[in-house]
Amino acid sequence: MSExxxxxxxxxxxxxxxLEDLVRIESVWADPARRGEVQRSADAVAKLLSDAGFADVQIVSEGGAPAVIARHPAPAGAPTVLLYAHHDVQPEGDHTQWNSPPFQPTERDGRLYGRGTADDKAGIATHLAAFRAHGGNPSVGVTVFVEGEEESGSPSLSRLLAAHRDTLASDVIVIADSDNWSTEVPSLTVTVRGLADCVVEVATLDHGLHSGLWGGVVPDALTVLVRLLASLHDDEGNVAVEGMHEAAAADVEYPPERVREETGLLPGVCEIGSGSVPQRLWAKPAITVIGIDTTPIDKASNTLIPRARAKVSMRVAPGGDAAAHLSALTRHLERNAPWGAQVTVTPGDVGQPYAIDASGAVYDAARSAFRDAWGAEPVDTGVGGSIPFIAEFAKAFPSAKILVTGVEDPATQAHSVNESLHLGVLERAATAEALLLANLGSDGQVAT
Structure with a gap:
């Protein structure tokens, strides 16, 4: 082990x-102008895997972004491990909000800053380090699958899994796209919330009216929309939509001061909802208004607005059905509009939640690897965000054991400005994965 x-x-x-070379590539699939950068990123990943010793490397696409698949065959009787990551990144947002250029990796105080340093090009780096540490010849089969459109909801993933099912078939799937409890304590993610969203539009008039002439008599659409959106929560901030599922969360301590430190809550701003932080974050539904279309302030006039719309995003607790929850949200919006306003709800994306039974030999091997690499007992945690493709993998490969790991920590700020990777976490995550491959290749650890 020490060697x-x-x-x-x-x-x-x-x-x-x-990793730094990959971060310099602006692989934002959500930006059509940078689709060429995503292709360049796939080419770079394929070359890295080929140079690492994978004999079979291919770039594939099923109507979406390019993905990379690399295979090292399993020795006789040994299991095959699929290592997942994604090479696309979130849009970087306002460059002026970054302390250093988003696509120029910059080290400060033991952290590497830049878009994709952690989410999820560090996942690729982790797989490379683990494979190279074994000299390109681990005692198990290794398939690396690097997707190219995860940050856009993985719309072509199901087609990729179907088209390349035999190539991707494995006994263990390691998804390196999650968080750790801290920079010193690792996590195994065992639950993830699902996701559903929609656009709600309210209409009250067939044209705008002078607010002085008709204000106080007929309702404007924006006031209606605000009141409708306010009905989604009770006074404590709990979701007030009927038909929502709630699960049970791990019994771990998450003190208020940690919440405030990790989120940047402003002075005087309180948490919302009832129950423990893990319960609210991992096992209860959440609804957020993430966008509103109406008249901009600089174009405002004394006019009653005839139409307004908002995008509503919902997280679904493990055990719930995202499609059924979206239907419940739609019913609520349609039934609760004040003053008889007309409501149109357009459904959006749906991603299912997932819960993992993290028991058995594979998970024992993983926990042992984490203990040896981190010098700390791993914590089983949930994730407040959504990783819908986990359910896709489980559906495509029902007999495979799924491990959700990652290189992020509470200070990573994935999807935000100043995203960063803790370099000590990268080393420990890579070490844990290398040890996991060794453990899975040991006699008696995993039956194929």
Whole structure:
């Protein structure tokens, strides 16, 4: 074990350089103008995997972004492990809000800043480090699958899994796209919330009216919309939509000061909802208004607005059905509009939640690897966000054991400005994955 740990350390400087090169590629699939950068990113990932010793490397696409699949065949009787990551990144937002250029990796205080440093190009780096530490010849089969449109909801993933099912078939699936409890304590993610969203439009008039002449007599659409959106929560901030599912969360401590530190709550702003933080964050539904279309302030006039609309995003607790929850949200919006306003709800994306039974030999092997790499007992946690493709993998490969790991920590700020990777976490995550491959290749650990 100590020799393998040292080999991880030996390969990390080169892996970090490879990671920085990937971060410099602006692989934002959501931006049509940068689709060429996504292709360039796929080409770079394919070359890295080929250079690492994978003999079978291909770039594939099923009507969406390019993905990379690389295979190292399993020795006789050994299991095959699928290592997942994604090479696309979120849009960077306002460059002026970054402390350093978003696509120029910059180290400060032991963290590497830049878009995709953690989410999820560090997942690619973790897989590279683990494979290289084994000299390109681990005692298990390894398939690396690097997707190219995860940040856009993985719309072509089901087609990729169907078209390349035999190539991707595996006994264990490691998804390196999640969080850790802290920079010193690792996590195994065992539950993720689902996602559903919609656009709600309210209409009260067939044209705008002078607010002085008709204000106080006929309702404007924006006031209606505000009142309708306010009905989604009770006075404590709990979701007030009927038909929502609630699960049980892990019994771990999440004190208020940690919430305030990790979120940047402003002075005087309170938490919302009832129950423990893990319960609210991992096991209860949440509804957020993420956008409103109406008249901009600089174009406002004394006019009653005839139409207004909002995008509403909902998180679904593990065990719930995202499609059924979207139907419940739609019914609520249609039935609760004040003053008889007309309501149109347009459904959007749906991603199912997932809960993992993290027991058995594979999970024992993973926890052992985490203990040895981190020097700390891993914590089973949930994720407040959504990773809908986990359910896709479970559906495509029902007999495979799924491990959800990652290189993020509470200070990573994935999807936000100043995203960063803790370099110590990268080393520990890579070491844990290298040890996991060794554990899974040991006699008696995993039956194929």
């Amino acid at each position: 393998l740990v040292q080999r991880v350390r030996d390969v990390l400087p080169a892996v970090r350089q490879d």
